[in-house]
Amino acid sequence: EKELDKVLVKGSHWAIEKGYGEAEDIVVTEELGCIKGANPDKVSSKAKKRGIPQLGTLGSGNHFLEIEMVDEIYDQEAAVAMGIGNIGQVLVLIHTGSRGFGHQVCSDYVALLGGAVKKYGISLPDRQLACAPVQSSEGQDYLAAMACAANYAWTNRQCITHWVRESFVKVFGESRRELGLEQVYDVAHNIAKIEEYTINDKKLTLCVHRKGATRAFPAGHPDIPDTYRNIGQPVLIPGDMGRCSYVALGTELAMKESF
Numbered sequence: 001e002k003e004l005d006k007v008l009v010k011g012s013h014w015a016i017e018k019g020y021g022e023a024e025d026i027v028v029t030e031e032l033g034c035i036k037g038a039n040p041d042k043v044s045s046k047a048k049k050r051g052i053p054q055l056g057t058l059g060s061g062n063h064f065l066e067i068e069m070v071d072e073i074y075d076q077e078a079a080v081a082m083g084i085g086n087i088g089q090v091l092v093l094i095h096t097g098s099r100g101f102g103h104q105v106c107s108d109y110v111a112l113l114g115g116a117v118k119k120y121g122i123s124l125p126d127r128q129l130a131c132a133p134v135q136s137s138e139g140q141d142y143l144a145a146m147a148c149a150a151n152y153a154w155t156n157r158q159c160i161t162h163w164v165r166e167s168f169v170k171v172f173g174e175s176r177r178e179l180g181l182e183q184v185y186d187v188a189h190n191i192a193k194i195e196e197y198t199i200n201d202k203k204l205t206l207c208v209h210r211k212g213a214t215r216a217f218p219a220g221h222p223d224i225p226d227t228y229r230n231i232g233q234p235v236l237i238p239g240d241m242g243r244c245s246y247v248a249l250g251t252e253l254a255m256k257e258s259f
Contacts, residue, residue: 004052005040011151012186015158025158027225029186030215033154035193038147044108051101051152056159063096064238065160068245078231078249082184092164092181093245094157095238097190102149109142134207143192143207150191157186184247185234189214197259208259215259216250224250 007014012026012033026033040048058065070079070089079085098105109130116132116139117124124130132138165181172179192209199206208215217224217233224233232249239245 001045001048001052004048004055007055007155008040008043008148008151009038010034010155011038012154012158015155015162020159020162025161025183025186028183028227029154029158030188031150031154031193033151033158033186035147035150035191037144038151039144040148042141042145043105043148047101047104047108050104051099054099054101055152055156056163057099057156058094058096058160059099062240064093064241065095065164066093066238066245067091068093071244075231075249079247081228081231082234082247083180083182084184084247091184093236093238094160094164096153096156096160097188098149098153099156101152102190105145105149109145113138113142143194146192150188153188154186185228185236187214187234187236195259210259213258216248216254218250218252218255221250221255 010017011031012021012029015021016023016026068091070084070087070091073079073085073087076085084091110128113130113132114127116122116136117130120133120136122131132142134140134143161183165176165179168179168181169176188210190211192207193215194205195208196203196205197208198204214235215233216235219228219230219232221229221233228234232251235248235250237246237248
């Protein structure tokens with residue numbers, strides 16, 4: 001459990017320290033693979049027990065690991081910048097998250113925030129939309145626990161990425177560098193983050209909750225790695241089984257309309 005606490009605080013950096021990946025992977029990971037404010041003390045022992053054996057696993061549902069091929073390119077310059085500029089090029093897409101650990105964190109806080117809804121007089125159309133004011137003790141505790149889940153998820157994907165590389169090296173008998181197994185990007189799509197936006201000509205600090213949606217920052221945004229600063233943030237859109245997946249880019253319009 002002590003080692004898990006390190007994962008929850010350090011995120012992908014824990015994986016790199018243990019030899020699961022390269023430091024350059026972190027550069028092309030949202031939040032550099034570690035969101036600030038994580039506090040393992042705000043996570044239940046039940047969540048930790050579920051998380052310990054599941055680190056480095058895909059899970060069920062619509063989570064998957066898929067070997068893909070570049071079939072169509074819409075922006076050659078951007079594709080080359082992301083290292084995916086050749087038709088027929090083989091890619092690997094990993095879609096997974098914080099596993100049972102994150103599920104338990106969610107369940108724990110839906111129950112806790114149910115009381116907060118009554119306490120703060122909040123009206124909800126659905127009980128699973130349970131919430132609390134961001135600056136309340138309940139809100140701050142949730143953000144600290146959720147940060148732990150996000151860091152677990154980044155670590156999980158980093159470990160799986162490492163083992164995918166090892167598998168390709170074993171099968172093809174070439175090094176990772178020779179095979180070109182570089183990470184394009186890692187981005188979350190179930191997360192709440194504190195971010196700054198200009199709304200009605202005013203710069204505001206907001207808590208942005210993304211459910212089934214990734215951030216899509218435009219070219220020039222300070223949170224985009226230097227590698228992609230001129231093209232915009234890669235936006236990964238996994239398709240269902242048997243359907244195409246897409247790599248899109250954040251734009252100024254997306255930033256204004258949907259963050």
